Amino acid sequence: MNTLQPKSADYDKKVRDSFARQTVMQTLGIELESVDAGAVVLSMAFDTALTQQHGFIHAGVITTGLDSAAGYAAHSLMADDAAVLTVEFKTSLLSPARGDRFLFKGQVIKPGRSLTFVEARAYALVGSDEKLIATFSATMMTIVGRGGVQG
Amino acid sequence: MNTLQPKSADYDKKVRDSFARQTVMQTLGIELESVDAGAVVLSMAFDTALTQQHGFIHAGVITTGLDSAAGYAAHSLMADDAAVLTVEFKTSLLSPARGDRFLFKGQVIKPGRSLTFVEARAYALVGSDEKLIATFSATMMTIVGRGGVQG
Amino acid sequence: MNTLQPKSADYDKKVRDSFARQTVMQTLGIELESVDAGAVVLSMAFDTALTQQHGFIHAGVITTGLDSAAGYAAHSLMADDAAVLTVEFKTSLLSPARGDRFLFKGQVIKPGRSLTFVEARAYALVGSDEKLIATFSATMMTIVGRGGVQG
Amino acid sequence: MNTLQPKSADYDKKVRDSFARQTVMQTLGIELESVDAGAVVLSMAFDTALTQQHGFIHAGVITTGLDSAAGYAAHSLMADDAAVLTVEFKTSLLSPARGDRFLFKGQVIKPGRSLTFVEARAYALVGSDEKLIATFSATMMTIVGRGGVQG
Numbered sequence: 001m002n003t004l005q006p007k008s009a010d011y012d013k014k015v016r017d018s019f020a021r022q023t024v025m026q027t028l029g030i031e032l033e034s035v036d037a038g039a040v041v042l043s044m045a046f047d048t049a050l051t052q053q054h055g056f057i058h059a060g061v062i063t064t065g066l067d068s069a070a071g072y073a074a075h076s077l078m079a080d081d082a083a084v085l086t087v088e089f090k091t092s093l094l095s096p097a098r099g100d101r102f103l104f105k106g107q108v109i110k111p112g113r114s115l116t117f118v119e120a121r122a123y124a125l126v127g128s129d130e131k132l133i134a135t136f137s138a139t140m141m142t143i144v145g146r147g148g149v150q151g
Numbered sequence: 152m153n154t155l156q157p158k159s160a161d162y163d164k165k166v167r168d169s170f171a172r173q174t175v176m177q178t179l180g181i182e183l184e185s186v187d188a189g190a191v192v193l194s195m196a197f198d199t200a201l202t203q204q205h206g207f208i209h210a211g212v213i214t215t216g217l218d219s220a221a222g223y224a225a226h227s228l229m230a231d232d233a234a235v236l237t238v239e240f241k242t243s244l245l246s247p248a249r250g251d252r253f254l255f256k257g258q259v260i261k262p263g264r265s266l267t268f269v270e271a272r273a274y275a276l277v278g279s280d281e282k283l284i285a286t287f288s289a290t291m292m293t294i295v296g297r298g299g300v301q302g
Numbered sequence: 303m304n305t306l307q308p309k310s311a312d313y314d315k316k317v318r319d320s321f322a323r324q325t326v327m328q329t330l331g332i333e334l335e336s337v338d339a340g341a342v343v344l345s346m347a348f349d350t351a352l353t354q355q356h357g358f359i360h361a362g363v364i365t366t367g368l369d370s371a372a373g374y375a376a377h378s379l380m381a382d383d384a385a386v387l388t389v390e391f392k393t394s395l396l397s398p399a400r401g402d403r404f405l406f407k408g409q410v411i412k413p414g415r416s417l418t419f420v421e422a423r424a425y426a427l428v429g430s431d432e433k434l435i436a437t438f439s440a441t442m443m444t445i446v447g448r449g450g451v452q453g
Numbered sequence: 454m455n456t457l458q459p460k461s462a463d464y465d466k467k468v469r470d471s472f473a474r475q476t477v478m479q480t481l482g483i484e485l486e487s488v489d490a491g492a493v494v495l496s497m498a499f500d501t502a503l504t505q506q507h508g509f510i511h512a513g514v515i516t517t518g519l520d521s522a523a524g525y526a527a528h529s530l531m532a533d534d535a536a537v538l539t540v541e542f543k544t545s546l547l548s549p550a551r552g553d554r555f556l557f558k559g560q561v562i563k564p565g566r567s568l569t570f571v572e573a574r575a576y577a578l579v580g581s582d583e584k585l586i587a588t589f590s591a592t593m594m595t596i597v598g599r600g601g602v603q604g
Contacts, residue, residue, distance in 0.1 A: 021204040024212060027178075052219075053172040059237045060218045061175060064211025068203075086210045087417060088441055090241040090392060090543045092570050092590060094563040109588060110547045114416065115389060115443070117545050117588070135562060135570070137545060137590055139390055139441060141417070238568060239592055241392045241543060243419050243439055245412040260437060261396040265567065266540060266594070268394050268437070286411060286419070288394055288439055290541055290592060292568070323506040326514060329480075354521075355474040361539045362517025363477060369513045370505075388512045392543040 004038035004108055007079040011037065014080065015072050022068065030065050030104075032072075038108035040072040045101050057097035059134075062104075062122050066091060066136040069106030070118040074140040077111050082142050087115070089138035097133055099124030116140045155189035155259055158230040162188065165231065166223050173219065181216050181255075183223075189259035191223040196252050208248035210285075213255075213273050217242060217287040220257030221269040225291035228262045233293050238266070240289035248284055250275030267291045306340035306410055309381040313339065316382065317374050324370065332367050332406075334374075340410035342374040347403050359399035361436075364406075364424050368393060368438040371408030372420040376442035379413050384444050389417070391440035399435055401426030418442045457491035457561055460532040464490065467533065468525050475521065483518050483557075485525075491561035493525040498554050510550035512587075515557075515575050519544060519589040522559030523571040527593035530564050535595050540568070542591035550586055552577030569593045 008014050015035045019025065025042075028050060033041040042065050052058040067086055075084040106120040122134035159165050166186045170176065176193075179201060184192040193216050203209040218237055226235040257271040273285035310316050317337045321327065327344075330352060335343040344367050354360040369388055377386040408422040424436040461467050468488045472478065478495075481503060486494040495518050505511040520539055528537040559573040575587035 018204045022202070022209065023199060024201045024203060024209040027200045048174060049178045050175045051173070052175060053169045054234065054236075058173065058175040058215055058218070059240075060211055060215025063214045063218075063242075064209055067209070067211045067214075083205070085205075085247070086244050088241065088243040088390065089210075090239065090590060091214075092239040092562075092592065093237055094570055096236075109545075110585070117547055119588070132563070135572070135590060137543060137588060139545065239541065241439065243411075243441065245419055260394075261434070268396055270437070283412070286421070286439060288392065288437060290394065320506045324504070324511065325501060326503045326505060326511040329502045350476060351480045352477045353475070354477060355471045356536065356538075360475065360477040360517055360520070361542070362513055362520045365516045365520075365544075366511055366513025369511070369516075385507065387507075387549075388546055390543065390545040391512070392541065393516075394541040395539050398538075 004077060004111060006037045006077050011076045015040065015076050018075060019072060024064065025068065028061060028064060030068065035076055038073055038077050038111070040069050040076060040106045042069045042104040043101060046099060054096070057102065059091065059093055062097050062134050063091045065102065065104035066120040066122055066134065067138065069104040070120040070136060070138045071140055073106035073108050074116040074118050077108060077116070078142055082144050085141045085143055087139040087141050089136055092135045094135065095131065095133045097124060099126045101125040114142055116142065155228055155262060157188045157228050162227045166191065166227050169226060170223060175215065176219065179212060179215060181219065186227055189224055189228050189262070191220050191227060191257045193220045193255040194252060197250060205247070208253065210242065210244055213248050213285050214242045216253065216255035217271040217273055217285065218289065220255035221271040221287060221289045222291055224257035224259050225267040225269050228259060228267070229293055233295050236292045236294055238290040238292050240287055243286045245286065246282065246284045248275060250277045252276040265293055267293065306379060306413060308339045308379050313378045317342065317378050320377060321374060326366065327370065330363060330366060332370065337378055340375055340379050340413070342371050342378060342408045344371045344406040345403060348401060356398070359404065361393065361395055364399050364436050365393045367404065367406035368422040368424055368436065369440065371406035372422040372438060372440045373442055375408035375410050376418040376420050379410060379418070380444055384446050387443045387445055389441040389443050391438055394437045396437065397433065397435045399426060401428045403427040416444055418444065457530060457564060459490045459530050464529045468493065468529050471528060472525060477517065478521065481514060481517060483521065488529055491526055491530050491564070493522050493529060493559045495522045495557040496554060499552060507549070510555065512544065512546055515550050515587050516544045518555065518557035519573040519575055519587065520591065522557040523573040523589060523591045524593055526559035526561050527569040527571050530561060530569070531595055535597050538594045538596055540592040540594050542589055545588045547588065548584065548586045550577060552579045554578040567595055569595065
């Protein structure tokens with residue numbers, strides 16, 4: 001994975017600025033942990049405001065973290081004037097989302113001019129234990145020069 | 152689809168009670184519109200607290216509505232002592248999620264003793280116009296008699 | 303779905319010519335049944351040369367039929383100089399693939415300049431009974447003017 | 454991944470016997486390369502009988518190899534009286550399937566009593582170069598004691 005080359009000299013700032021504009025991240029308490037070329041990590045604390053009927057975090061909330069981690073992993077490789085849009089994704093829910101905190105780790109598998117393939121994994125943290133709870137694969141699209149869509 | 156037979160005499164109440172326990176639904180402003188045997192409709196108003204970097208509703212929030220509509224469509228056919236858990240899903244994002252309101256329509260495609268296949272569609276409402284913005288397919292699992300997991 | 307507009311005046315011939323170049327279709331005995339704007343139907347007879355360990359048709363063979371039906375449904379709407387490539391797909395296997403014959407029905411859900419979203423369904427025929435055995439959703443990409451890739 | 458424990462003392466023979474009953478594997482020229490606990494590798498030579506309209510191996514054939522590699526990876530962990538059925542899968546097609554040979558590597562991500570989550574990757578071999586061309590994620594189901602379905 002060490003051959004991934006960012007097209008922006010300041011991809012870290014580009015990703016952080018765009019992430020700051022995702023207001024849903026503040027609503028859900030999802031934070032940016034790290035940005036590397038083609039790899040982004042987000043985190044989220046457990047919150048009863050985000051649970052489904054059994055008291056676990058809702059699969060859609062887990063997917064929100066996975067999609068943003070994956071989308072920004074793709075975005076980190078794109079040019080300064082490019083925006084990223086999610087085309088589609090699949091989430092597999094290996095275990096119920098219970099834990100104190102959650103990590104969402106996005107990783108570009110294959111970048112492309114128009115389409116970028118990305119994977120992400122969600123982990124539940126209970127004390128020092130890190131448990132894989134969900135896998136995610138997505139197709140991301142590079143958007144250049146459309147009015148009204150900013151990175 | 153008219154051959155879908157609920158195993159609970161009071162499936163409407165069962166679904167509404169379980170939905171009321173999904174606290175994330177109140178957090179996101181998602182409401183239950185209708186419950187039929189194998190088909191559930193939810194709705195949500197546009198809210199800037201739920202947007203991504205371009206001002207559209209985040210794909211993960213759209214997926215939260217789709218997953219709940221699909222999960223409760225499956226749940227509506229299950230026995231009184233059965234709970235539903237999502238195994239996996241795929242969401243395809245046909246158009247950006249902009250609109251005044253959104254509808255999430257879940258429909259069972261094939262019920263089964265252990266696994267139920269469900270589809271859902273998300274629509275954006277702008278005035279009287281209803282536009283398909285996302286499709287969703289999922290596998291749901293019936294859980295019976297596990298301690299700590301309630302319907 | 304009746305608003306789908308083909309960009310080629312002779313889309314029927316264009317699809318049939320391309321289908322004839324898919325040699326794997328002859329290998330598997332898959333035939334073209336019908337071509338409409340945005341909708342294509344293929345068929346296949348049961349053949350023990352195509353079975354998995356339980357004597358059913360292998361899920362990968364069913365997916366081959368679904369992918370071609372979906373791909374040509376997308377292709378039917380594209381311009382004369384455009385080729386179609388599959389980006390990704392998901393197949394859900396509702397029931398084992400046993401039957402005398404199988405139908406694969408592809409339908410465009412949303413066409414686009416670059417990406418087209420398509421769904422397909424597989425049916426098993428036993429006598430006059432037609433049973434839904436698999437659902438499929440895919441993203442198709444329009445390719446224009448790349449050397450070496452023809453429609 | 455080294456914590457995966459097979460339930461069968463002779464899982465290697467169990468997988469090889471079942472693979473030998475998949476007649477479609479001979480039809481497509483797919484061979485079993487290796488069997489480990491939770492991991493199976495298959496291979497296939499390029500064959501013009503398996504191509505799509507551009508001369509690449511058809512995505513459905515690639516998926517057939519991926520699904521069998523993934524299914525047998527799951528099967529290798531199951532008890533002697535258990536059979537495996539594919540519930541659903543997603544394939545992402547990163548690059549056209551051209552090459553002299555192809556490898557399909559299946560790996561269990563999370564085994565379970567009823568459901569097992571598996572991933573697989575397809576590689577194209579050109580000379581000594583090995584290129585990732587497709588990723589795959591699937592849900593597999595353990596079937597015990599159903600008449601007519603053998604492992």
